[in-house]
Amino acid sequence: MAGLIPQDFIDDLIARADIVEVVGRRTQLKKAGREFKACCPFHDEKTPSFTVSPGKGFYHCFGCGAHGTAIGFLMEFDHMSFVEAIESLAHSMGVEVPRDDSDQPARRYDELFSLMDAVARYWQSCLRESPAAVEYIKKRGIDGSTAKRYGIGYAPDGWSNLIDKFGGSAEATDRLLATGLIIQKDNGQHYDRFRDRLMFPIRDARGRTIGFGGRTMGDGEPKYLNSPETVLFHKGRELYGLYEARQALRNIERLVVVEGYMDAVALARHGIDFVVATLGTATTEEHLNRLFRITENAYFAFDGDRAGRKAAWRALENALPQIREGRQIRFVFLPDGQDPDSFVNERGADAFVKLMDSGLPLSEFLIQELSSQVDMETIDGRAKLAEMARPLVSKIPAGVYRELLIDSLATAVGLTALKLEKMMTSRPAASDRGLFAPAGKLRKRTRSAASGGPSVVRRALTLILNEPTAGRKLDTDLLAGVQRPGVDLLVSLIETVQSEPTITTAGLLERWRHDEQGRHLGKLAAADLPLDDEFDPAAELAECLQQLALAGRKERIEFLIEKQRVTGLSDDERSELAQRR
Ligand SMILES: [Zn+2]
Numbered sequence: 001m002a003g004l005i006p007q008d009f010i011d012d013l014i015a016r017a018d019i020v021e022v023v024g025r026r027t028q029l030k031k032a033g034r035e036f037k038a039c040c041p042f043h044d045e046k047t048p049s050f051t052v053s054p055g056k057g058f059y060h061c062f063g064c065g066a067h068g069t070a071i072g073f074l075m076e077f078d079h080m081s082f083v084e085a086i087e088s089l090a091h092s093m094g095v096e097v098p099r100d101d102s103d104q105p106a107r108r109y110d111e112l113f114s115l116m117d118a119v120a121r122y123w124q125s126c127l128r129e130s131p132a133a134v135e136y137i138k139k140r141g142i143d144g145s146t147a148k149r150y151g152i153g154y155a156p157d158g159w160s161n162l163i164d165k166f167g168g169s170a171e172a173t174d175r176l177l178a179t180g181l182i183i184q185k186d187n188g189q190h191y192d193r194f195r196d197r198l199m200f201p202i203r204d205a206r207g208r209t210i211g212f213g214g215r216t217m218g219d220g221e222p223k224y225l226n227s228p229e230t231v232l233f234h235k236g237r238e239l240y241g242l243y244e245a246r247q248a249l250r251n252i253e254r255l256v257v258v259e260g261y262m263d264a265v266a267l268a269r270h271g272i273d274f275v276v277a278t279l280g281t282a283t284t285e286e287h288l289n290r291l292f293r294i295t296e297n298a299y300f301a302f303d304g305d306r307a308g309r310k311a312a313w314r315a316l317e318n319a320l321p322q323i324r325e326g327r328q329i330r331f332v333f334l335p336d337g338q339d340p341d342s343f344v345n346e347r348g349a350d351a352f353v354k355l356m357d358s359g360l361p362l363s364e365f366l367i368q369e370l371s372s373q374v375d376m377e378t379i380d381g382r383a384k385l386a387e388m389a390r391p392l393v394s395k396i397p398a399g400v401y402r403e404l405l406i407d408s409l410a411t412a413v414g415l416t417a418l419k420l421e422k423m424m425t426s427r428p429a430a431s432d433r434g435l436f437a438p439a440g441k442l443r444k445r446t447r448s449a450a451s452g453g454p455s456v457v458r459r460a461l462t463l464i465l466n467e468p469t470a471g472r473k474l475d476t477d478l479l480a481g482v483q484r485p486g487v488d489l490l491v492s493l494i495e496t497v498q499s500e501p502t503i504t505t506a507g508l509l510e511r512w513r514h515d516e517q518g519r520h521l522g523k524l525a526a527a528d529l530p531l532d533d534e535f536d537p538a539a540e541l542a543e544c545l546q547q548l549a550l551a552g553r554k555e556r557i558e559f560l561i562e563k564q565r566v567t568g569l570s571d572d573e574r575s576e577l578a579q580r581r
Pocket residue numbers: 040041042043050061062063064065066
């Protein structure tokens with residue numbers, strides 16, 4: 001196995017790579033101010049919302065949210081792995097990729113992936129050897145070729161099947177733990193997580209197994225059990241069955257989203273290959289992001305009961321920011337007491353497709369749900385509907401779709417569209433304001449945000465990502481003991497720019513690529529800093545740190561005072577409190 005590519009080589013490659021050239025060789029770019037624009041290569045669009053910033057070494061699409069560095073672009077556009085993208089980029093720049101053979105994270109990832117793969121194959125062989133499991137899937141209407149396509153297996157009963165087979169050394173046991181396949185007891189001993197269950201491997205876009213879903217075959221609880229969140233598996237991001245759908249279909253014209261893997265497999269068994277499932281979580285914005293990068297037509301199929309309507313509503317709320325012209329979102333409700341699995345087995349594929357086609361368009365579902373919560377016969381009721389619709393409508397990007405929805409709402413409440421729109425826009429929600437108010441106003445706003453809340457952390461992260469040099473002279477000791485989401489990340493970013501003074505925005509993003517938090521950094525890096533000369537990123541960043549330090553200090557004092565009252569303080573704490581006050 002080839003060794004790991006040293007980090008400083010990646011930093012340097014990214015700093016020297018010309019993102020405009022990398023993207024421009026594959027997509028027609030047009031200069032627009034200090035940036036370049038194009039119609040997005042990752043989603044269908046007619047007006048360009050895809051921007052490449054040579055300064056940041058970074059691309060971003062305001063339409064579908066795609067973003068990344070030159071390496072990220074190669075991975076997405078040319079479907080390369082991380083290492084392949086680095087090799088390709090280095091090759092195009094005429095440099096050799098050095099290898100460092102020490103044992104490092106990338107190798108560990110490879111080992112975890114091969115373990116998952118081996119376990120999936122082991123469970124498939126167990127399925128073939130278990131007459132009860134074979135009988136069960138037959139009874140559920142799953143045939144052999146569908147089972148094979150989805151890699152369905154069976155985890156036999158017993159507490160240590162995997163440990164005995166795959167846990168031969170301390171390192172091997174560690175890997176089983178890291179992938180969530182076994183559980184550690186308080187006394188340090190281990191046992192298998194999945195026992196006597198039908199197993200569904202969850203695969204990533206490249207077909208690698210990253211987690212499992214397990215279903216009981218009897219009355220055992222819980223009925224469905226998934227792998228926990230691990231370094232490989234993030235529930236809120238993965239769509240079960242996407243890899244299989246892509247294998248089966250050349251063009252994915254539409255996708256139906258169901259709630260469970262049994263539903264997805266049942267539909268696929270009946271020839272409805274354009275199906276994916278969320279994994280026991282609500283439909284997240286990230287799911288939708290992925291979905292709309294594949295197709296413009298999404299159908300959400302939910303059970304017809306109350307829980308199903310509630311889940312559908314949550315999907316609607318997350319879908320609003322994703323609405324664009326040309327995108328179709330429909331909500332499909334199964335008849336009471338049925339799910340897609342039972343429905344398609346009972347009534348067949350044609351009936352299911354017919355049900356999909358008669359699904360409610362998003363706008364209709366929205367108005368229907370809101371109307372059911374008010375008395376539409378009264379003026380008060382209709383005014384209340386308008387009020388409830390306001391925050392929802394404001395989430396939709398301005399454009400034809402929003403206008404049309406406002407029209408339909410206006411008809412429903414008996415107002416002119418103009419009047420309704422006025423009502424809706426009269427009090428913009430605070431969150432609509434940009435991260436960076438125009439200079440002058442900013443001062444005032446930062447003072448009022450002296451609580452040092454998450455927005456300050458966010459602003460500080462945005463500043464350092466966009467302008468890494470701004471962090472060179474800061475004292476991270478200021479943040480010691482400040483307990484806030486994102487502060488640890490901020491400190492590591494500052495430390496990185498201090499130890500690597502030449503690192504770029506893109507370099508920072510690549511460093512955090514494999515990190516859970518890296519996914520959020522891309523979004524922040526896409527924000528634009530004000531252009532005017534008065535804007536001083538280093539001073540702004542220093543001020544953010546001061547605010548956080550101040551807020552942290554205040555909280556610490558409050559904590560000590562409270563502790564004094566309840567349990568009393570140690571000597572050290574008492575002198576700390578005296579000193580801090
Ligand atoms: Zn796009």
